[in-house]
Amino acid sequence: MKITFPHMGNTYLPVKAMFDDLGVEVVLPPKNSKKTLEIGTKYSPELICLPMKINLGNYIQSIEKGADTILVTGSCGPCRYGYFAEVEKEILKDLGYDVEFVILEAPDGDLKEFYNRVSRVANTKNMIKIGKSLKNGIQVLRKLDKFEASVLKLRPYEKNKGEIDTLYKELIKNLEKSTGSSQMIKYIHQAQEAIKDIDLQKDRDVLKVGIVGEIYTIIEDFANIDIGKKLNELGAEVHKSHTTSGWVLEHLFYNSIGSTREKQVRKAAKPYMKTMVGGHGRETIGNTILYTKEGYDGVIQIMPFTCMPEIVAMSILPKLQQEYGIPILTLIIDEMTGEAGYVTRLEAYIDLLRNRREKYKNEKMLSWR
């Protein structure tokens, strides 16, 4: 059995660490590229969202490399994500590929089936061993997410441009060639120490931008044309409202722990959206409000074309923009999105935020109150 799984940001590294710990062979799909998207777009339904098109591209590229089992997480609607695997099965069948899907979910609450599936891909029935590797994998994931967050926060302040990027790239390279979680954690710790030593110019006038929207397009930098780095270069620190570790913790342990941020987000969203609408539509609303209250200069919503929950959120955002007085930009991504047009919009948006800040400063200075 040769397992593969789709790309989503840096998640492939912790997943690889976990399988390394278990001693299971995995086939990593080639990094997301134009080719991945081209393959995915060619065979996917026209109006399906971008994440599935990229996923399908990942699978086909992995199958060509020898993978025969596809591992994905599950969900039960109402967002389309829960039915991706079923459509993909049909497509791969029509293309003549013989692969098996293992979907990590408990169908109709059947926990036994869930454990069956887990032990099949883990190649062991030893739940303690599985639990331990899972725990280690999650640890790598959390630390890596934390590191990425600090990159997005610190990059606009660095004195010598490019230092953080070099460090980040070095880390990813090291993680890619390491086996097992302990080795990865060592490298992440090293990088965490190294980032503290980078010269920063803290008095720079840097804007703060929060990213909300659909989780895949937020996390996967190929899909969002590396929005974090682009905004950093335009002089804004960036916070992404979703991380893979957040998602994993929420879905695997939400009932037992119940993260406080999650509750805050729901509470904030309530006056505008009283129930969930699938995907992360409610979180988009809630996070926008929280960012506003935390003094961010702007919020960018990012989503794939035809994403249902985000369209609901998008219809409500103008109201928030009005009531909270924060500029919100919506970016819709599909396979036709061109980089130049996208950058132009980001530049214009950042200009707007900067002008607002200047204006606000002057107002404060000239005000008699």
Next chain:
Amino acid sequence: MKIGIPRGLLYYYYYPLWTKFFETLEAEVVVSEKTNKQIIDYGVKNTVDEACLPVKVYHGHVIALKDKVDYIFVPKIMSIYKNEYICPKFCGLPEMIKSAVKDLPPIIDTTIDFHKSKKNLPKTVHEIGKIITTDKKKIDFAFREAIKQHESYKAKIKDGILPVDIEGNKVFKYINPYKYRQKIVLLGHPYNIYDKYLSMNIIEKLRKYGLEVLTQDSFDRNIINKKAATMDKKMFWSFGRKVLGAAFHAMEREDIQGIIYLSSFGCGLDSVIADIAERRTRRSSEKPFILLTLDEHTGEAGIDTRIEAFVDMIKWRGKNENNFSTYGEYISTR
């Protein structure tokens, strides 16, 4: 008290129930006029571009009603069957309406959520009814009457009468199935196929070609559910389950000549359902399948041409194909 019901989305499934309920409670029910160009324009102007056509049209209906009534009934429909949903846009509909349309009368946006069970049904009904009366017995009575109306509506549709043939409580067109020799299945969301303006009257067009039109609502519920359950994973959208079940059933029925899927541009559900239906039809049946996509551009000629071509093919097959189907197999010497 005047209660407005927009003629869109789930209207075509539930209007007898809703109107009877409110009328029994002695409220006056005002239904928006049939979809027309103006209503579509209202909707298109007042929604985000990315919203799907039926949601835009629904906004248009709300706008057409808002100055004429005291309340507008826009329930927040999360789920109508156990372990199933409708579509994320239905879940957020009242919120979308409230942020897009200005100067609205109060909205009755009761949450209808039977995802876990129907246990909350009486509570939900009371919540809607309490806007008109505090008398719970009256509300219960009105709901029982409404259910009766709903059942008789469903029975009519089982008899082969489609929602487009019914106006209010009256059936104005009895279809004689014996008149038609050939049958086709028209699949799609009720708000696309039963809205005469949106669908460009596709049902009548097909009937004029002498075809009997069946929809997912024409089949027995049990058969559809059984067929839909053949998917590896439970289809968690209620419409999806109906449409896929109907498609799988139609593939196997010899008396059905073809399948038409009517979708609207940007429909997230259809990108999944129509694709599976099409792949399965092509893989395991000989039946022709066509996907027609609607949007707010009302050019009818394009749809007409495609329907005509599809019907021509069906007629041609019926006349000729049976006579020489073995031709290729036996004449060849290779």
